Amino acid sequence: MSKIQMKTPLVEMDGDEMTRILWQQIKEELLEPYIDLKTEYYDLGLRHREETGDQVTVDAAEATKKYGVAVKCATITPNAQRVEEYNLSQMWKSPNGTIRAILDGTVFRAPIMVEGINPVVKNWAKPITIARHAFGDVYKATEMRLTGPGKAELVFTAADGTEQRQTIQDFKGRGVVQGQFNLDQSITSFAHSCFQYALDVKQDLWFSTKDTISKQYDHTFKDIFHDIFEAEYKEKFEQAGITYFYTLIDDAVARVIRSKGGFIWACKNYDGDVMSDMVSTAFGSLAMMTSVLVSPEGYYEYEAAHGTVTQHYYRHLRGEQVSTNPMATIFAWTGALAKRGELDNLPELTDFAHRLEKAAIDTIESGVMTGDLVGLWEGKAPAQKVTGLEFMRAIAAKL
Template sequence: MEKIQMTTPLVEMDGDEMTRVLWAMIKEKLILPFVELRTEYYDLGLLHRNETRDQVTIDAANATKRLGVAVKCATITPNKQRMEEYPQLTEMWKSPNGTIRAILDGTAFRAPILLPCIHPVVKNWKAPITIARHAYGDMYKAVDFLTQEPGTATLTFQADSGAQQSLTVQHVDGGAVWQGMHNTTNSIRAFARSCFQYAIDTRQDLWFSTKDTISKVYDGTFKSIFEEEYETRYRAEFEKLGLQYFYTLIDDAVARVIRSRGGFIWALKNYDGDVMSDMVATAFGSLAMMTSVLVSPDGTMEFEASHGTVTRHYYRYLKGEKTSTNPIATIFAWSGAFKRRGELDQLPALVRFGEAMEQASLETLESGVMTGDLVSLVDEGFEATAVSSEEFLDAIAARLVEKLA
């Protein structure tokens, strides 16, 4: 079989633990036999980030801006426990995803992959709910500290012009914890435009929710920018396509989402999107069945799995045990990157290959061959067999050969 040729490289960001193992398996079994793979490779494994003082993450993000398409493996964001597990670390490095999102100024769109044999926990959900997560600022770029004595905290903005604004945060009588976070109006506007454009491209209604009744200035700014962008740039196209833009408070939105049938985009601030995307993924079936694509205003895209590095399975793997780790979200990250690269470079064969990867994966699952996390979720009466990760990828590869023959 003649290999599919690529003209422009993808940015390839390798990761950590079990997902790094799956990354290599996917390349070996599903990609390299069929594609003359061209990538700019960046090792975002935790120890290499430590060796480069996280410069490799910045380099990978800038390469993505230059080449337009990236695919990323899951990575570790170290906490206190991870610092103990990895004593070589010289610093508690920040989230690589947060760094990349800040540089690309993108919006993360996450959507569940549906299977006929797995019905959502929320029985009235009939279509996917796509989470649009603002991928800049808020507590992911916040500063915080702990104090132990009485005193007063103030928040001060010192303008370059020399002007100054200041307000009192709180006076406390004893120990307290403090946090200061920010966003920029340019990033909020880019977030809004990405959401409206993605809704138009995918022909879905757009919901947006914050808590502007409590956070009147911070969340209120998000609300007003979304309204301004809709009225001045997108209302006509939305009405032409029969689409709806809907704003409500986030607590009301949660109730509406649970009662809905799905089939819309739910735009959320950074932290809200982080939490709700996991809730939606789990309610539809599994975090391992959630696609994620970071979309910049200029069309740059970074594809990744939305789950973590599957640490528990990795330690079993290190002991020589076989694991049944679900690789679907990582496969769909690669397939999404191939389809986008093929679209940009006008390579229909590469687009078809990405589509074939997805079809072969879904058909394998629908045949009842799947990883252990899904077997317990299938509908009563559906016959499913749990296999190891390697056996599962072999089954997908066999179907992929048939589709590409």
């Protein structure tokens, strides 16, 4: 069989631990037999990030700007324990955060739904897509641990030398303080990405913050979204038959739980991080969640929404058989390949990506699945637990 030829390479960002092993297996079992795979490879494994002073992460993001489409494996964001385990020179920042800041995009995360695995929230009949702002907030915050009494202040020195100053707290003892920021430009890009994506998929868009408490920070998000929608998107939404509305995040949570799904829920950075995990778990599994970073300039970066599956990796190193779900990582590859085919006018590449997704879903619906899904299974066929590699080979047989 002749392989599908690619015109433009994907930016390939390799990762860490168990997902790094799955990454190679997906290429060998499901992609390379059918595609003459062209990628520009960047090793974002933690050891190589240490060796390059994290320059490799910046280079991968810049390559995404050059080629337009990237696919990324899950990576470690080191904590103190990881610094010791990997003998790191410092606690390197999240590669995802670095890439998102450079691309200035919005992360859209949606569950992969299969018949036989029903959401915990029984009335959710359609996927809920989380649109997560990909810049600022706690991920770019400056923090200080305070060792005793004193006054913490928020100070802004303008370019002309004038100052704005507010007292944060008069500390009577030990404490902690954190300074967050965001940019009108980034919030504007976030709004445009959300409105454009809603029009592309023809789904209602919800946006939520806590502007009643955060009367400057969160209220700025609300105002920018409102002004852009009224000026540029209101008529387009009406023509498409979809709606946009804003509400407080606590009200949004209540509405989401009561809804039937089938909409986009836009959240600030941290809110989106937490809510996407909640939504994916309620739909079945963190390993059944797609994730794509979309920038207003038209750059796309596809990745799994979960981490590096550390405990499975340690068991794998001990020689044990592990049943790690590769679905989200497979869908990262298929999303990137489909977009590459769309941009390069290669319908056969896009068609292959869609067929691979269908084969993966059909494999689960036939009863063959990894261990994380067995306890959730309510399908007609008996559940057959397999390893991640066995699952991929079952998909290949379906394909």
